[in-house]
Structures are given as structure tokens and as C-alpha cells.
Amino acid sequence: MVTAHAAGQPAPALNQPVLELKGIGKEFGAIRALHGVDMRIFPGEVIGLMGDNGAGKSTLVKIIAGNFPPSHGEIRFAGETVHFARPIDARAVGIEVVYQDLALADNLTAAANVFLGRELKRKLGPFSLLDHKAMAARALELFGELRSETRPDDLVKQMSGGQRQAVAIARTRLSNARLVMMDEPTAAISVRQVEQVLGLIHRLKEQGVAVMLISHRMPDVFAVCDRVVVMRRGEKRADKAIGDTSPEEVTSLITGAKEAA
Amino acid sequence: MTTPLDSPISFTNVGKVRWWQSGFFASQTGYVLLALVALFVVMHFASPYFFTQGNLQNVAKNFSFIAIATLGVTLVIITGGIDLSVGSMMCFSAMVTSMVMTQLSTPGMPGAEWFVHLADDGKTVVANVPGLILLVSVLAGLGVALVVGLVNGFCIAVLGLSPFVTTLGMLSIVRGLGYVISNGRGSFPGGPDADYFYALTSGVVLGLPAPFIYLVVLALAMAVVLHHTSFGRHVFALGGNEKAAALTGIAVVRVKIEVYVICALAAGLQGIIVSGWLGSAPANMATSYELNVIAAAVIGGANLAGGVGGPLGAIVGCALLEVIRNGLVLAQVNSYWQQALVGVIIIVAVLVDRIRSRMA
Numbered sequence A: 001m002v003t004a005h006a007a008g009q010p011a012p013a014l015n016q017p018v019l020e021l022k023g024i025g026k027e028f029g030a031i032r033a034l035h036g037v038d039m040r041i042f043p044g045e046v047i048g049l050m051g052d053n054g055a056g057k058s059t060l061v062k063i064i065a066g067n068f069p070p071s072h073g074e075i076r077f078a079g080e081t082v083h084f085a086r087p088i089d090a091r092a093v094g095i096e097v098v099y100q101d102l103a104l105a106d107n108l109t110a111a112a113n114v115f116l117g118r119e120l121k122r123k124l125g126p127f128s129l130l131d132h133k134a135m136a137a138r139a140l141e142l143f144g145e146l147r148s149e150t151r152p153d154d155l156v157k158q159m160s161g162g163q164r165q166a167v168a169i170a171r172t173r174l175s176n177a178r179l180v181m182m183d184e185p186t187a188a189i190s191v192r193q194v195e196q197v198l199g200l201i202h203r204l205k206e207q208g209v210a211v212m213l214i215s216h217r218m219p220d221v222f223a224v225c226d227r228v229v230v231m232r233r234g235e236k237r238a239d240k241a242i243g244d245t246s247p248e249e250v251t252s253l254i255t256g257a258k259e260a261a
Numbered sequence B: 001m002t003t004p005l006d007s008p009i010s011f012t013n014v015g016k017v018r019w020w021q022s023g024f025f026a027s028q029t030g031y032v033l034l035a036l037v038a039l040f041v042v043m044h045f046a047s048p049y050f051f052t053q054g055n056l057q058n059v060a061k062n063f064s065f066i067a068i069a070t071l072g073v074t075l076v077i078i079t080g081g082i083d084l085s086v087g088s089m090m091c092f093s094a095m096v097t098s099m100v101m102t103q104l105s106t107p108g109m110p111g112a113e114w115f116v117h118l119a120d121d122g123k124t125v126v127a128n129v130p131g132l133i134l135l136v137s138v139l140a141g142l143g144v145a146l147v148v149g150l151v152n153g154f155c156i157a158v159l160g161l162s163p164f165v166t167t168l169g170m171l172s173i174v175r176g177l178g179y180v181i182s183n184g185r186g187s188f189p190g191g192p193d194a195d196y197f198y199a200l201t202s203g204v205v206l207g208l209p210a211p212f213i214y215l216v217v218l219a220l221a222m223a224v225v226l227h228h229t230s231f232g233r234h235v236f237a238l239g240g241n242e243k244a245a246a247l248t249g250i251a252v253v254r255v256k257i258e259v260y261v262i263c264a265l266a267a268g269l270q271g272i273i274v275s276g277w278l279g280s281a282p283a284n285m286a287t288s289y290e291l292n293v294i295a296a297a298v299i300g301g302a303n304l305a306g307g308v309g310g311p312l313g314a315i316v317g318c319a320l321l322e323v324i325r326n327g328l329v330l331a332q333v334n335s336y337w338q339q340a341l342v343g344v345i346i347i348v349a350v351l352v353d354r355i356r357s358r359m360a
Helices: A057-064 A087-093 A112-113 A132-145 A161-174 A193-206 A218-224 A247-255 B028-046 B055-079 B086-104 B132-160 B163-182 B194-202 B210-228 B230-240 B242-247 B252-278 B289-299 B311-330 B337-359
Strands: A019-028 A031-041 A046-053 A070-078 A080-081 A093-098 A123-126 A127-130 A179-183 A210-213 A227-233 A235-241 B117-118 B125-126
Touching: A019 A057, A031 A057, A031 A070, A031 A235, A046 A218, A046 A247, A057 A179, A087 A093, A093 B242, A112 A132, A112 B230, A127 B210, A132 A161, A132 B242, A161 A179, A161 A193, A161 A235, A161 B132, A193 A210, A193 A218, A210 A218, A218 A247, A227 A247, A235 A247, B028 B086, B028 B311, B055 B086, B055 B210, B055 B230, B055 B252, B055 B289, B086 B132, B086 B163, B086 B252, B086 B289, B132 B163, B132 B194, B132 B230, B194 B210, B194 B230, B194 B252, B210 B230, B210 B242, B210 B252, B230 B242, B230 B252, B242 B252, B289 B311, B289 B337, B311 B337
Parallel strands: A046 A210, A046 A227, A093 A179, A179 A210
Antiparallel strands: A019 A031, A019 A070, A070 A080, A123 A127, A227 A235, B117 B125
16 A cells, blocks of 8 residues: 655545545446546545446445456545455455345344454453353444444344344444445335434444445435435446435436436 | 343334243254153153163164264254265265274284284284274274365365255265275274274263263364354354355355365264274265254254254254154064154154244
């Protein structure tokens, strides 16, 4: 990693974008999936990433999450240029993804899922055993922060969609992520649970976490986002504050009725 | 574990699951254990011989002969896999162990000079270090199991072949290799260490058959590993949602290879113990045992879809099968009925579980 600010003082944390994309492009063989995408996300900001199927949203998310590298362009995280070889590299700097299917193991408890792959252990002689108590306590703390009524020792398969979402989001809080990308978190859950999930996004925002919400649901985007970014045919067509646009304009940008704004 | 009283969350509309509706009591293992206890009571009234020490020792010994392998297969089943090669593996490890033991105990054979010498009378074979031949031959038997487990794991985890097909092929390969190295003849544990071998495999300690003691120790170790280590947690996660396991950074390939290796080692150890009881390792030993082993695991509550199972279930499943077999013998029922009955029990056990989860 190379420090971006080779000379001079680094910018104050709040004015510095947590994530900055410069001219990101990606080709798969002859297919140009992304072209010249610039984007900045600031701490505590919620960005709605919208676009039709095939617009390049998931490609962009996968590049940021370290699933594959961009063909062109530069990713800066907290002012520093970063190159992710694997998803674990992106996670190491503080980028977490909440996947659409949530990546939860149904047969395990909420606490076990939160700590999956990052279990807390205690030493017992030569063996290191799971520290069930500490994990349950920490998970309960996280669910409390998210104001979700979720018991750490309940099995995930017995939980509602909102609770599952809380478990998946609590996982991102474990590492004090600075950017959380959420892929269609409200796609398959009930109205009441959508409210809960939007509430969870507000909690993240309050704690200074930048959130990128990938969604098809216009009402949700307009309810929680500060800014909306519209993608079409691999390019960024709009990047507007929520107050300066309308669902109608976003829809016409997504479908191509309006080329750019 | 209970939620602390100073919980930061108030649960207004999220009910707490009652203790008897969750965990062990609501599991298939729980009510199969109940069925086993009921069966004990029935057998007590049906036959005066059932609760004699000799018969119970016999039952404990007999089910220990498949239960160690069942522990291994249960571990594989929890990850959502299957291992059909355990029967062949039992035979092959037993065979290698007894052949190595015989080879090293025969003066004049290559390698034997390091382990044995002839006594002054020129006939009696004496071990240089008592027990060393036994150790080496058992390690050889487990060594081939390790290799087979690694090959299984590599094909399944790295090459992405289906566990069913891979281990079906391995069933045939390992059985075939057994016939090749033995030329179809059985082999016998022999030499100065054979007595130790028999003592360790079919001896009785404090009234308990030695295989039963190994089983209990291994089952306890497995329970601790499954529920109190991150390896065990990852085994369950793999069976619950393999994609999630990979996304959360679990080393899926490594965990998978490890479970197939452990399973092969368990089968190998089981085979070595069985050969001690049989007094030989015939080339057709443990043929189709994989079916008994998998049946016992499934009856005990391991879910072939992955994510559910445990050592207690493996033991309960094996014990249930053995008590039924024993009961049919004591009741003088034609023993051919046994196999049909085992099939019925498999289906009933899974059916009851299905009905229960529908009602919940």
C-alpha cells in the first residue's frame, strides 16, 4: 500500500472520504462490465447504489470487496491506495459485505454466526477452547446497539428475516468496519422487517460507518440514503443528493429514458 | 447459557424457546435414546438373559465394533458429506497391520532383523523390544488409512468431486487393493507381539471390553472437539451453509480434508480392533459394513443433508441396532429378520423426526 498524501498533512478524518474510486473499469474478455466509475463515500454517509440488472452494480461491489481486481483505475481507502487480492484483504482494512443471502449457517446460534471464522477462544492448558460466554455477551451487546430483539443463543433457523439481517450486520460490527456494503437487504422480507433493517442502517450511520445500499426498492433508498448513485451499462450516470432528485428521475435514469444527470 | 439479567435489549415480542423444545431433548438423538431405554425395559421382561453381565458385555463389545467407525462417518455426515469406503478401509487397515506384524516377526524377512532375533534354541522368536512390532504395525495400518483419507479429501475438497462418487470408487479401490496385497487370503496377526495385540483389542478391563473403553474415550474427545473448538464449529458451519462458511473466511478445503482423514483413521482403527477379536483379517472382512455404519449414524440423528449430528447419536444408533439384533436372537426369532428390521428402523427414525419438525 502506498500513502496517497506523500506530502503535507492528511486531511481531517471527517472530510476525507472513507472510500474513493477513480476511473474504475473492468473487462471480462470482450465484455466491458464497468467503465470510468468515480465515486466517493464519506464516514457516516449512506449511499444508494441503483441500477437495472447488468448495470454493473455487483461487479463494482465485488471489486470493492476484493473478489476480483479492477482492470483500470484506483481504489483509495481512507486516503491510501489499496489493492485487494482476496476478500480477506478488503475485510482487513475495514470493508464488510452483507450478502443478499446473508451467508448465515442456519444450524448454528446467532452468537456462533456472528463470530463464525473469528471465534473467541480461551486457553486451557495446551488446548484453545471456544469462549462461549464471551461470545454470547459480545453478541448481545451488538444486538443491543442495533436495537434488535435477538437472543445470542437462539438458532438462526428459528429467526425472522429482520433478526437474520441483524445477525449478518452484527457480524460487520465485530471488526469495527468503516464501510459496510449491503446487497439487497430488503428484497425478501416483510414490511415490518424492512422497517427494522432500515433502522439498523440508521444505527450504523450514527456510529460513523459509511453504508452502501444496493437495492431495487426505491422507497427504501429514499428513506435512508443521503445520496443516490445510478449505474447504467457499466457507467455511472448520476450521483445526486437525495434532496435534489426524485424517484421518477431515478427511475428514468435506471431505464435510460434519461441519459445522465 | 442464559441471557444476563442486565440485558440491553427488552424482548417484547420474541418468545423464548422452552428448554424441552430445544437442544438435546428436541433432537432425534434424544428420542432414539428414549426408544433405546424403552427397548431395554422390554428386553428385561422378555428375556431373563438380557440383563446378565455376560450378555451386556457382549452387547457392549459388539456395538463397539462398528461404533468407532460410526463416530468418523458422523463427523463427515455433519459436514454434509458421506464416506462409503469405511467398510473396505476397516479391512485394508486390519490386513496391513497383521501382515506387517507377521513380516516383522519372521526372521529372515526384510526389515525383521531390526525387530526380532531367534532365541538360543534356534526356534523361538524373541522381540528385540517388546511391543515395538505392535506399535509399528498398528501405525502402518493407520498410515494407509491416513493416505486413503487424504486422497478422499483431496478429490472432494480440492477437485470438487461428489463425496458419494469419490468414496464409492474408493470402496472398490481399497477392497481391490486388499485382495491384491493378500492374494485373496486372510492374514493373521502373529509373532511375539500377537499376545499384546489380542489383549489390547479383545481384552477386558474392570469388566468392560477394551473396544468399549476406546469408544467412550474417542466419543468424549469428539464431543469436546465438536462443541468447544473452532474446528468443530467450522464442521457444523460447513454442513449448515458451505457458501457462508467460505465467505466468512473458514478454510473450507482444509476442514473437509481433515474430516475425511479422521473418518478413514477411525475406520482403520476400528478394523484393527475387529481383527483382534476375529483373530484374523480375512480379505472379505467388514464387507458392506459401510451400510451398517451409515445406518447407525442416521438412526442416531446425523442428518445426511448436513449440519446435525454428534457422538452420542452415533453410539445410540449403534447400540439400538445391536440391542435389536441381540433381542431377536434371545427371542429366538429367525436372525434373517434382522436386516429387514434395521431398514424399518432407519425409515421410522427419520420419519418421526420429520413429523416432529412439522409439528414444531
